[in-house]
Amino acid sequence: MKKIILVIIANFLLCPIIWAQKQIDRSQELRIGQLLPDLPLQPALNYKQDRIDIKSLSDKVVILDFFDTYCTNCIAAMPKLQKLQDEMGAKLQVILVTWQDQKAIEKFFETSSFLKEHHVKLSTIYSANLLRSYFPHKGVPHTAWLYHNKVQAITYSDFVKAENIEALYNNGTIQLPFKSDFNEGLDENSSAFGQEQLVGSVKIFGFKNGVETTGIQIAVDSTTALQKTTFYNMDILGAYTAAWSKIKKPTFLLKEERLLWKVRDQSKYQYPKGSGGKNVWLLKNGVSYERCDRVRRSELQQAGIILNDLNGFFGLKVYWDTKEMPCLVIRKIKEGKNTIKQLESVGGLEGTGVLAFMVDYQGDFPPVVDEVNSKINIRIKDYSNLEKLNEQLIKYGLTLVEERRLIEVLVFEELK
Structure with missing residues (x-):
């Protein structure tokens, strides 16, 4: 699981x-x-x-x-x-x-x-x-x-x-973005990485034709011995969250409620659902990134460099903060006759942290906060509503309660 x-x-x-x-x-x-x-x-x-x-x-x-x-x-x-x-x-x-x-x-x-x-x-x-x-x-x-x-x-x-x-x-003819699953755009002639005299460079540009969307890739070029860092055809939100995930390992699903936008036009940073297809939107708003360095850094250090490059280019400050909002809190309930102490050890959700993620993943509930941090194996079959969830959780001595909590949010702030 x-x-x-x-x-x-x-x-x-x-x-x-x-x-x-x-x-x-x-x-x-x-x-x-x-x-x-x-x-x-x-x-x-x-x-x-x-x-x-x-x-x-x-x-x-x-x-x-x-x-x-x-x-x-x-x-x-x-x-x-x-x-x-x-x-x-x-x-x-x-x-x-x-x-x-x-x-x-x-x-x-x-x-x-x-x-x-x-x-x-x-x-x-x-x-x-x-x-x-x-x-x-x-x-x-x-x-x-x-x-x-x-x-x-x-x-x-x-x-x-x-x-x-x-x-x-x-x-009788048309030009449309080329879809290749084989990243044909990543040739030596299409970027600066093949130049033997290159000391270092950073390049931020838009949609790259013929290249499939990729996450952050960090590798050492065998010819130049430079460290290469790249990603292609991502939305700006995705680029930032990909970099932040290498610094701050995610323990929760980054739902819309956990994004705080202090920007003039959010639609430039995140695909608005139902806007005619994400690839059409990426053609105009996608971002690609290529960087090569003489200094070899760890993945965590390089992620910080990526964030600095993106902040400088887009005029943004992107950081973690907290905000109080309605949440579902996983809490223990007192043991009673309905509580089962010996439960299956395999085949369910491996702990309350995974339970929180799966409830978040349904998309129909406010953010979930795990205040139990148990590794108990939990079987959930019905996520249709809060009442059904609690009916299934009671035998584990758990409940989901609607309360307000300070939770972590990712802030996108445009600098003036």
Whole structure:
């Protein structure tokens, strides 16, 4: 359970994660501007035939949206794709593409109440190993754009919008940010790190095309012997929290209530939910960072340097403070007949600290404060409301109480 919690914390504080996979063969990879090779008919569901001839669709903008049934972001975007298909008619062909087999995809469409509610019945190519070899990737969603049987874009799903489809259909070409899961932008010629005479440098810039979002990476360059510190395509909030997490290890979830904004425009620093896709927002507001040093510092020391660089560049002061606010406090209750002293030792939440994190993670409660700090193993099945939580906690001699507390908050303050 601890490993799972650490992954969730990393996800929240740092950046989206592309899960490690075996080495991907890129020998057949198609590049932007290349024509499609001869393709066999592809097995399909929800199409007018049980096979799709992709090259026969040359007069349409073809969107190949790679997904799998485990990807919640992929599924959440499907109603939008269906709406575009319905509205744009003969100009567009959206095709979902997955490595999963026919049986799995048939079951997916038959059992998903979400897809049925939104009337999603998009054409889907299954067992698509050949297409995956032409458009290799590590993470989904992954979107390839075709027109006139030519690869026009390989980008993020956020950019699948009517105006972009119309632009490609009318102009025959389009330029969109390049999505690569292989960090092709990190070559020696695209940064200062390959220069042998370099003494040191720091560079803060915006969205870097062709580079996947990364957390803070610190390494020594084998050629120059300089210490390199980098991150790419992060929101400013994410950059600061990633640096602070190396100095002050997080013991709680950094919920919105724990952020105190003393700035004129918060939307520059943090993606406003529901604003048309985070990657579209990052194209304008994302930040990237490259630094090389002759002096090799510890991770903790280098994190402090990053914070100083960011503060100076953005005119910010970002620091931890405390603020009183409504909280849920984990407290002990007196032992009684309902208290179980001998409980399962495995299979639950490993302590009240993990309980606090998991309740915070639900998003429906005020910040949780752990005033017990017990390592007791706790099994919780229902997080629907406070009453249900306390019904489950009573046997552990615990309760969640609504009170006000001084809690830690991260302050973003613009300097005048």
